Amino acid sequence: MKVINIDREIMGGTPVFNGTRVPIKSLFDYLETGESIQEFLNDFPSVQKQQVLRLLELSQKMITSSSEILSENIVE
Template sequence: MIKRVVNIDPEIMSGTPVFNGTRVPIKNLFDYLETGDTIETFLEDFDGVKKEQVVKVLEMSHELLEKSTKQLNENIA
């Protein structure tokens, strides 16, 4: 089981959020997906990142989006 997926450390990539245990920015995953690349292609290009980490980051992003949408809708009403 993966405990910590994202690392934010001012001494690693100037504090850019990266996959824990790597210097691979989380943004790279979304850049790949936005251009139509698959998760498998991303993992091939960044072999230090584990599939479980990618899945967890996507789940976390989904949860954040749902919470943000709920809060925005509550503020509009």
């Protein structure tokens, strides 16, 4: 399942949920202010719950990978 779409013709190339015009950043803005995933989905019905869950999985993998890369390259 493709989750993120980046296309200059859609929102000027801002990363959006695939098949929508909803910026990925909007989800993180909601979560940052303490709102739930369900509230986000209610406000953006074009986004599927599976897309949100997959994006969060991808984000977790990126953070984990970044931590490993950074820890391997830190000079103490």
